[in-house]
Amino acid sequence: MDKKQIITRLKELRREDPSFMDGKIISSVSTEPLDIALEAFRIFSDTNALDTYIFPSIQKIEKDIIKWFGILLNNPQISGYITTGGTEANMAALYAAKKIYPKRKELVVPESAHYSIQRAADLMNLRVRWTTLDENFKADxxxxxxxxxxxxxxxxxxxxxxxxxxVDPIEEINDLCEDIFFHVDAAFGGFVLPFLGRRKIDFTLVNLDSLTIDPHKMGLAPIPAGSxxxxxxxxxxxxxxxxxYLPVRTYTLSGTRSGGSIAATWATLMYFDFDGYKKIVEECMENTKFxxxxxxxxxxxxxxxxxxxxIVGIKIPNAEKVxxxxxxxNWKIAVNRDMGCIRVAVMPHVTREVISRFIEELGETLKKFCG
Ligand SMILES: Cc1ncc(COP(=O)(O)O)c(C=O)c1O
Structure with missing residues (x-):
């Protein structure tokens, strides 16, 4: 294929899927990336974050990101790295826990946890003790x-x-974890809660060992980027x-890592910074209320x-049919079969206009099914 054919074919394929800005995707926790992030990705697209021997600059960028998180989470001693997403971050947390307490074999996990915890448990031959939720779906x-x-x-x-x-009762759970590894999966909430200032999810929680926070969710960075x-x-x-075989040391679960996605995350964080995220989070919460x-x-x-x-769960009769x-x-909708509900993630691309259109079409559809 020549270059033109390749691009034409790729554009054709891409057009088969919707774009966030079409105003019909309400099921996704990712969003349209910034142009500056895509440019950053391109500048570093040939770099491998594993190979700090050849590419030391990407290590500087990653350190900068972790330092930024240290300010957000009240901890100048913070350490960490950029993962492919929340799944790898949760695995890295539990892998570290296993290294600290090699003889222990059990995880205590509320039923609402992401499936990656079960995956990590299976991989490390750990047993999960599932715990129940209260009437508000919080960990009991x-x-x-x-x-x-x-x-x-x-x-x-x-x-x-x-x-x-x-959001689980993090502070109360923290109090139970004096001699136990305590991990909080804030893959989604990590870029929301600190900007609302209502609930504490930072390292002032004395027993907190690790946090998963995903730039490619409410951090609005391009995929892939967890932390x-x-x-x-x-x-x-x-x-x-x-x-x-390399003159470097590494501490990540994955080997070769995209320097591009680390640069893209850095560009997104630097562009929005704390004030920008606060504004975006406040807008998303206003739209959620709406x-x-x-x-x-x-x-x-x-x-x-x-x-x-x-994130809003909408209970409706015949959820799957509706x-x-x-x-x-053309709505892109997530149905939770267990709960009989639709999940709407009110991301920045889910504007008031999108919500109004959705409400109108949901109302008409329900009328058809339920009268
Ligand atoms: C709470 C939570 N943790 C972890 C994950 C996994 O993240 P990823 O899909 O980026 O691996 C998700 C994904 O939606 C999530 O909601």
Whole structure:
């Protein structure tokens, strides 16, 4: 194929999928990347973050990102690295935990945790003790208490669950974890909660060992970009390995890593910075409120629970059938079969206009199905 044919073919294929800016994607926790981030990606597209011998500059950029997180999370001692996403970050956290407590074999995990925790447990031959949720879908503290024992390696809490954006009682769980590894999966909420200032998810929690926070979710960076953030440098020390074929040491789960995505994350963080994120988060929360208010006018649609973050669960009868109908109108919609609800992630591309259009079409569809 010549260059023109390649580009034509790729554009053709890309047009088969929607774009965030079409105003119909309400199921995704990612969004349209910034042009400056794509430019940053391009500048560093030939770099490998593993190979700090050839590419030391990418290490400087990554250190800068971690320092930025240190300010956000009140911890100048913070350490960590950019992962491919929340899944790898959760795995890195539990891998570090296993290195610290090699004899312990159990994880205590609320039912609402992301499936990557189960994956990590399987890979490391750990047993998961699942704990129940309270009536607001938050981790039940008594259930966690009752599952902790001398074989507990780690307790995991979530700040922004995948289904409903629920924030577990992090402070209370923190109090239970004096001699246990405590990991908070804030893949989604990590770029929301610190800017709302309502709930504490930072390293002032004395027992907190690690946090997952994903730049490619509410950090608005291009995919792939997650992050694992540890209380101090000693955790990374436990993950260190020296490949015999390279003049470098590494502490990441993956080998070769895209320097492009690290540069793109840096560009996004520097562009928005703390004030920019605060503004965006406030707008998303305003739009979330708007969606919840508009839902009150639609018969047969109810909130699963009052949202704490910009993820909304909408309970409707025949959720799968209704979603199918909306999909025919080009809506990209996530259905939670267990809960019989639709999940709307009110990302920056989910504007008031998008919400109004969705409400109108949801209302019409429900009328058709439920009268
Ligand atoms: C709470 C939570 N943790 C982890 C993940 C996994 O993130 P990724 O898909 O980037 O691996 C997700 C994904 O949505 C999530 O919602």
């Amino acid at each position: 503290i008594d259930s966690i208490k009752s599952e902790i024992n001398k074989d507990t390696l780690a307790v995991i809490a979530t700040a922004g669950t995948s289904s409903l954006g629920i 694992i953030l540890f209380k101090d440098n000693s955790y990374l020390g436990r993950l260190r390995i020296s490949p015999p 969606l919840c208010n508009e839902l009150k006018n639609i018969p047969h649609a109810d909130l699963v629970t009052d949202p704490e973050l910009n 979603a199918e109908e909306l999909q025919k109108m």
